[in-house]
Amino acid sequence: MGQHFISSLLICMFFTLIPASLSSSDDRRTYIIHMDKSKMPAPFSTHHSWYASTLTSLSSPDDIPPIHLYTYNHAMDGFSAVLSRSHLEQLEKMPGHLATNEETFGQLHTTHTPKFLGLDRQTGLWPVSGFGDDMIIGIVDTGIWPESESFNDDGMPPVPARWRGTCETGTAFNSSNCNKKLIGARSFSKGMKQAGLNISTTDDYDSPRDYLGHGTHTSSTAAGSAAPFASHFGYANGTAKGMAPKARLAMYKVLFFNYTSDAAATDTLAGIDQAIEDGVDLLSLSLGFYTTPFYSDPIAVGTFAAIERGIFVACSAGNRGPHGYTILNGAPWITTVGAGTIDRNLSARVTLGDGEIQVVGKSVYPQNLLVDRVPIYFGHGNRSKEICNSYTLDPNDVKGKYIFCDFNDEISVFQQLFEMYRTGAAGAIFSSDSGQFLQVEVFDMPFVTVNPWDGELVKNYLIKSKNPTISIKFQVTLLGTKPAPQVADFSSRGPVLHAPWTLKPDILAPGVDVLGAWTPNRASAPIGDNFLLTDYALVSGTSMASPHVVGIAALLKTAHKDWSPAAIRSAMMTTADIIDNANNPIIDIITGVAGTPLDFGGGHVNPNKATDPGLVYDIGVQDYINYMCALNYTTEQLQTITRRSNVSCEANLDLNYPSFIVILNNTNTTSYTFKRVLTSVVDANCTYHATVEAPSGMKVFVQPATIYFPRKYSKSTFNLTVEINLGLNPTSDYIGNYGFLTWYEDKGTHVVRSPLVSAFAA
Incomplete structure (x- = not known):
């Protein structure tokens, strides 16, 4: 099940494209407008009514009024609207206006996984299927x-x-x-x-x-x-x-x-x-x-x-x-x-001082909070305060302020988070090598985790600056990050x-x-x-x-x-x-x-x-039954699964699987032979030859090393023998010791690869 199933559950605004027909001139754009709610005039009972009144007050030389899109209640303070350049210039001079961002559009994909997986509307598996x-x-x-x-x-x-x-x-x-x-x-x-x-x-x-x-x-x-x-x-x-x-x-x-x-x-x-x-x-x-x-x-x-x-x-x-x-x-x-x-990072961009240094760290804080040139606390000269270990910060020093916590490989980011909460800090920058493990729901405060290398840049700036300040831009999404995927x-x-x-x-x-x-x-x-x-x-x-x-x-x-x-x-x-x-x-x-x-x-x-694997390892229902027989299941236990009163089977642990695993025992030498059957799924005759990448201590033999398929759905059988010498002192070092068996098509493009791994029985 989902790792955090589901302690915090989630609703956002619907985003709507404004049809081009609503715009009479090329200078009309969609904008997101940040407003200072504390500046809302007394006559207005809600910020929504204030925003609506503000838009109504804008003059429209072209007789096309502004179009209100959304009022944001939590994700940010402000609203979005379609404005002309004249509208925008008027709005930016009004009390309460903080900042304006022109509308941007994300890439048209599953919020990225189809593109990461190579799915394309024009070519490949999507249109083929x-x-x-x-x-x-x-x-x-x-x-x-x-x-x-x-x-x-x-x-x-x-x-x-x-x-x-x-x-x-x-x-x-x-x-x-x-x-x-x-x-x-x-x-x-x-x-x-x-x-x-x-x-x-x-x-x-x-x-x-x-x-x-x-x-x-x-x-x-x-x-x-x-x-x-x-x-x-x-x-x-x-x-x-x-x-x-x-x-x-x-x-x-x-x-x-x-x-x-x-x-x-x-x-x-x-x-x-x-x-x-x-x-x-x-x-x-x-x-x-x-x-x-x-x-x-x-x-x-x-x-x-x-x-x-x-x-x-x-x-x-x-x-x-x-x-x-x-x-x-x-x-x-x-x-x-x-x-x-x-290959997508959910991030925030941290700017130090006047902008001479910028670093990007992980944050999924769900509000486009305006953090602009705010002071930041750093406990100079007191190492325990610098790393924000438990109960090291004085609330009188940091309450309502942003803090920086230096990296320490013995202090977890969760201990640093505890200090932020305990002391009433407004937000934080944490130098940590474990920020990548933080789940979305942890980001209930405006904090950013940066890697230790970027953390050094932040620390050096704080040490050298007399009045250090930071600015943070949340809601940053970075694509194409490396390495990906990772397990x-x-x-x-x-x-x-x-x-x-x-x-x-x-x-x-x-x-x-x-x-x-x-x-x-x-x-x-x-x-x-x-x-x-x-x-x-x-x-x-x-x-x-x-x-x-x-x-x-x-x-x-x-x-x-x-x-x-x-x-x-x-x-x-x-x-x-x-x-x-x-x-x-x-x-x-x-x-x-x-x-x-x-x-x-x-x-x-x-x-x-x-979609075009060349060869497949197929398995029938009877093969699964034979496998369960080899697990020494009783007749009653087999019937529980198969719903058959008379189960006929030949015990066989060697399923025709597209992977190989050798289960080791405590003897010095292990040898095992796998039997596999490959089926061609291409409309042509073809020949393949085997190549083995074997890890140290493992000898692998394939017989035959060349296999031929005369037509589609024809089959070919081969044996793969593995010999492992554990030496005089078998250890768990062989858990996960692995290589690959790969069949390469002669005069063709198909490559059929299977992992080969060893492990001790539990």
């Missing part, structure tokens, strides 16, 4: 807010005739809330009610309507329609758009607000069951149960039935990283998704505790500060003791990664109707990126060094490459 048209994605989650712009059905064709679902009637929800985008919505709460949940006393809705925001967010990420001018209080501006923007959505609500946000296994299974009955093509579950054998895991059980019917299933890997063996949803028929960062700190790592013989997670996808649709009725972004509301929110978690993958799978399934769920997963894994945008191996954000397949599986998903 018709943007996922005809696919139906089932989301098992907290419900949905149907009025969100992300679920508008403009331009959508009729609902597929095969659809058997419906929109149920319940609290604040009925069939009219569905349309050609949101084609089904149901809720399941009997299990929670039996456990003592009284929905009527929790403020949640006894219906598919979302109270927590989580399901609305995941749904919009997977298949949201284009929603222009979306942002989180000015951060991450752009057009919010799902991975498969023409796909249909069906919501199955199984989580209700109960202070722990639990989902009953009975309700979860009921939701999966109904989704299968309704005819979904794909399922995404951004929730998980504690790791248990598959036969007692409701998600593993329910999704096995889905896979049998050709339904692709993606699930979040869990937010218990960075430690190993923390993977949830690790059944081999589930595509398990870890979370990575994207998120919270993303759960493999192997799977109860069944480590398949590598998990399978793949990495965006899961940090993802902008998606939100419920507009709940207190969200904090400012001190107050909360703002929003229609779009930034949320982090593997919950956000799973819907990215299910949306991409919908595109692939549209482009390749005959591909199985395993083939779709294989295509994503074998074409995934293992190099970041700085042309280096993808790093673990915690350690700052190269991650391993236990962190990111096959790599970071690359949708356009996945």
Whole structure:
């Protein structure tokens, strides 16, 4: 589930383009006007009426009056309007005017993840797949807010005739809330009610309507329609758009607000069951149960039935990283998704003094606060005060002031935050190497974290200046930052505790500060003791990664109707990126060094490459049954999953998976041979040869090293033998020791890569 699920819930203003026809001259522009509310004249009862009166008072030489757009109640003090140059000149001379910013427009993408993933309207997987048209994605989650712009059905064709679902009637929800985008919505709460949940006393809705925001967010990420001018209080501006923007959505609500946000296994299974009955093509579950054998895991059980019917299933890997063996949803028929960062930073720009030095740091403070040449406190000569350790600052010195806290690797940014709150400081600049780990909801005060190198610039300026001042511009969004992606700190790592013989997670996808649709009725972004509301929110978690993958799978399934769920997963894994945008191996954000397949599986998903993988590793239902037989499940346990009274199987832990994991024991030497079958998915004969990148201490042999495919869907078998000599003192150093097996097409362009990793059994 989303890492912060969801303690602070979020509503923002709708942004509207002013049609060009309303403008009679080229000098009319849209502006954001900052006003000083303390200067509001006494006759006005509200600042809105003051702004309206101000606009009315402006003379219009061209007889076209100003157009008021929005009054901002929390995100900033002021309003926006369409003004001529004459209007603007008059307004800037009026009492109370602080500053004017001309309107800017964000890039037209999912608040950035589609572009980061290479999706383009003109070329590649989006147009090839018709943007996922005809696919139906089932989301098992907290419900949905149907009025969100992300679920508008403009331009959508009729609902597929095969659809058997419906929109149920319940609290604040009925069939009219569905349309050609949101084609089904149901809720399941009997299990929670039996456990003592009284929905009527929790403020949640006894219906598919979302109270927590989580399901609305995941749904919009997977298949949201284009929603222009979306942002989180000015951060991450752009057009919010799902991975498969023409796909249909069906919501199955199984989580209700109960202070722990639990989902009953009975309700979860009921939701999966109904989704299968309704005819979904794909399922995404951004929730998980504690790791248990598959036969007692409701998600593993329910999704096995889905896979049998050709339904692709993606699930979040869990937010218990960075430690190993923390993977949830690790059944081999589930595509398990870890979370990575994207190349976008949410920032504030700090200007020192007269502007001779500027630094940029992380901040998601949700108000465009005017911080201009304000004094800043720094405890010169007292190291404990300089680093703002607990109870080192005197409130008499810093109350109402901005403070600077120097870097110290033994002091966390949270201790510095405590000092800011305790002393009543107005805001802060923190020099810290952990600012990147702070979640959105932490920024309830106007503070900025800068890295230690920039912190040195700030400190040197403060030491040398007699009367140091700073200016801060919040709501800065930087694109193209490097390195990205990185493996998120919270993303759960493999192997799977109860069944480590398949590598998990399978793949990495965006899961940090993802902008998606939100419920507009709940207190969200904090400012001190107050909360703002929003229609779009930034949320982090593997919950956000799973819907990215299910949306991409919908595109692939549209482009390749005959591909199985395993083939779709294989295509994503074998074409995934293992190099970041700085042309280096993808790093673990915690350690700052190269991650391993236990962190990111096959790599970071690359949708356009996945549409043409060349070869796939396919897996049938019987193969999964053979795998479970090798786990020594009893007949009854197997029947729990398969629903078959007479299970026939040949025990085999070596699934035809697109990755390889060697589970080590305490003996000095380990040798294991994997058998794999590759299937060609191109309309031509082709030949591939194998190349192995083996880590130190690991010998790898491929037989045969060259394989030939005479036609599409022809198959070829190979063996991969791994020998590992642990020496006289086997250690955990071999956990995550990895390399790659890559098949290169002769006289072609296809490259099929699989990770090979070793780990000790838990």
